[in-house]
Amino acid sequence: MHNHSHRRGLYTVEQMRTLESEARATLEISGPDLMRRAARAALNDLRRRWPQANRIGVYCGPGNNGGDGFLLAVLLRETGLRVSVMATTTLSGGDATHARDEWTSNGGEILLWGEQVDLSDADLHVDALYGIGLNRAPDPSIASLIERINASKQPTFALDVPSGLNADTGDCAGTAIRADATITFIADKRGLHTGRAADHAGEIELATLGVPESSRPSLQPDAALLVAESLPPRARYANKGNNGHVLVIGGDHGMAGAARLAGESALRVGAGLVSVATRASHIASMNAARPELMAHAVEDASALESMLKRATVLALGPGLGDSAWSKALWSMALDASKSLVLDADGLNLLAKNPRVFSSPTVLTPHPGEAARLLGKKTVDIEKDRFAAARELAKKYSAVVVLKGSGSLIADPNGRLDVCPWGNPGMASGGMGDLLTGVVAALLAQGCPPWEAACLGVSLHARAGDVAARNGERGLLASDLLAPLRVLVNGVADDHG
Template identity: 50%
Template sequence: MHDMPALYDSAAAREIDRLATAALGGDGYALMQRAGRAAWRVLLQRWPQAQRITVACGSGNNGGDGYVLARLALQSGRRVRVVHPPGGGPRAALAQRACTDYVAAGGRVDLFPTSLDDADMLVDALFGIGLHEAPRADAAALIEALDAAPAPVFALDVPSGVDADRGSAPGRAVHARCTLQFIVAHAGLQTGTALDHAGELLLDTLEIDAAAYANVAAPCARQLHGATLRRWLRPRHRDTHKGESGRVLCVGGDHGGGGAIMLCAEAALRAGAGLVRVATREVHVAALLARRPEAMVRGVEGTGEFAAMLETAAVIACGPGLGQGEWGRALFARVLASAAPQVLDADALNLLAATPRALDDAILTPHPGEAARLLGTDVATVQRDRLAAARALVERYRCTVVLKGAGTIVAAPAQLPCVLAAGNPGMATGGMGDLLTGTIAALRAQGLAAFDAARAGALLHALAGDAAAADGGQRGMLPSDLLPWLRRHANPEDTDVDPAR
């Protein structure tokens, strides 16, 4: 699965480190030196002009990596100093050895507080993967100083203060320009708050093949990026007809919500559905047909006429603009009773949260607020550990879940979760989720299983968002700006479309 890189939690990362050290004859210092050399290479590549380098080193092995980098920088002729918090000198044996070698080479070590403003490069080697609580006051003060200094920060393995498993920052945390992960990619750094702290994420395996230890240290998730889309979106056969591309029924658009269901239907069409029907309020029919005549729109004011539409649907996309009034509740109840696979969003999720039930073949697409309601908790709890929240949603509702947000997570029963390496802040605007609902429903109607449709749809949607942002900028981007790009990225076989864009 080289097109879906593995992501690991800290327990697996530690075990791989231990086994790799044993394979090197028990010489952990050899691995530490590899890490330091790898970090020095990145620093030279990214900041070749840096001459005054300050390295903030903690007491553990992450600090040891920093001491190795500091020694190499010193030996290259740079002006280097190491800074550590009061009482935060090297305690781990390997870190002590690395510190000794650095000092023996003529290295300087300062206690914080001291000014960091004289450096033109800062290296964060305070904490590694083991931090799961807020840093103590002395370390927090040094982290704050690193952030306040004018020079860019380069973090080793994990930005200090970030929980590498959960992707959150329980206290003060470094905002790095770049983070170099060692041996394995950390799941928590790919989603949530961590993305604001990690900057550009790089990985150096230090010549260790983590897959060789999969039987005892398996990944906890996988990453989705542009090239993965080809896995699911194959060229169509020459004799394909519209029936093979699936019939999607979009349900929603109560009074005041017609735009939401319109966006959902347009996305389903642009993502390749063969037929798209829309069940909405009668008042929205004319506008929807004027904007998108390819959609087959019907005004539904009662559940009688709705029954026939349900019978012919291959997949139902329900929720955009649905509302939680009597009309929306009645349609939602009929959707849940249908045998067709469902993609549920927006008010469909809010109605589901009021009466939770297992849904089997459905796909839920909550943002953090909707996820909190579905789990009976609050947004802060969801965002504190997004991977855990996605797993909890799967366990409660027994179906596929797309937890939207920075580093969108797709999870399903008996499947390894996937985290998207695509999408941008410009997509944080009303209506983007309506596009996602229609996109996933279209791919589900085209024959993809629920988990595959959710992964492919979320990735397609994110790539379209990135292309639209590259075309005109993130701020002010509208959901409808994605529609042309949805079509282009839904055809990755076209030679003029770069699926990784």
């Protein structure tokens, strides 16, 4: 894969506290000075995004996030804008005390939040209610304010993290600000990029506040955002045998489409050969629609044996079902100990018959499948997607793609990347089957499981974004096939 230099680290709340403390010591700056840097960065971002906004409502909590809000209000007023500041408490704590005093000492008024307060006299709302440390539902009074802000027809700008969103997990224990944009400070927080964050953070801007990466030499990011990559050009002296043979196993009665989608995506991403082991009733239609797929009738496990010997990589699960036929093919395929992508019904069978993998393996569960694999409820998976992905990778000794908004890729050693692409239009049938074929094709072309999973998720999500340019509703999995071919060849960087 081509390397890019702008790989962005993602940090936990605990790490952020360490980073801030070390930055203050290394740079010899005080907490209030760092807060002023945050306010200045927020001012610049706000004016760039909303140059016509003249009346700004700033909502401040009692902690340092509220302090950022008070200092931003000072700067906004200095630029000649009309600023109203609303606080949730009569006192602020820590460094926020100085920020609050700076606002009031220059004549700034503070309105205390109450249910009767009118929020309509603002062109823009600034959320400075909670900082990064909130891991519970907002207090009822603050929750009512959040709901009022969300109900407003005016845009909202969040400082550091939208209030109510868990900065570690991307989950919301209660109501949360729905920001149009979020400016986050010093370093990026992992919870801004997965799960519910997609509906709450809006466009994310990172302001490092002049804190260099050299000030954190001993602290490695907990996770990282994927970067746009492609495969290098092929050698001129190449043949189909150099690019692997993917065997798609699936397509029980009525589910031929899943196996075909997996096979077609494997072809479009560059597998040299793709075979499909499926029901006899599907062969004629599959050959007619996509003759490049080598479709084989497999009515019992014995018919699969010779195909397994020829295959480089197995794509097991798309449309596989849960019948006796399904179980027999699943068992024989896993016993072959080939490089493997396991998805859909293949994962459901694994949940019932757990095993640890010794051959290169990528599992691609959605949250429901992940819950079955871990013996948990789906809601528990979504509460901490990072922990779930890592637990799955360790339990099954495989690279795991936990699909969903902000898909996660984890390996058994705890490494984890987050996908920043994709859109709600991809929440439709067949998308997972497509991803299975993409990852399998990359394995077949020589990518190790980690690289195949990361690049596969990236290509799949970016192709979805290209295909959604004509609208998200009505997006079909097959709409991704053409952009997949373009993106894997690296000839459309503007699509990334």
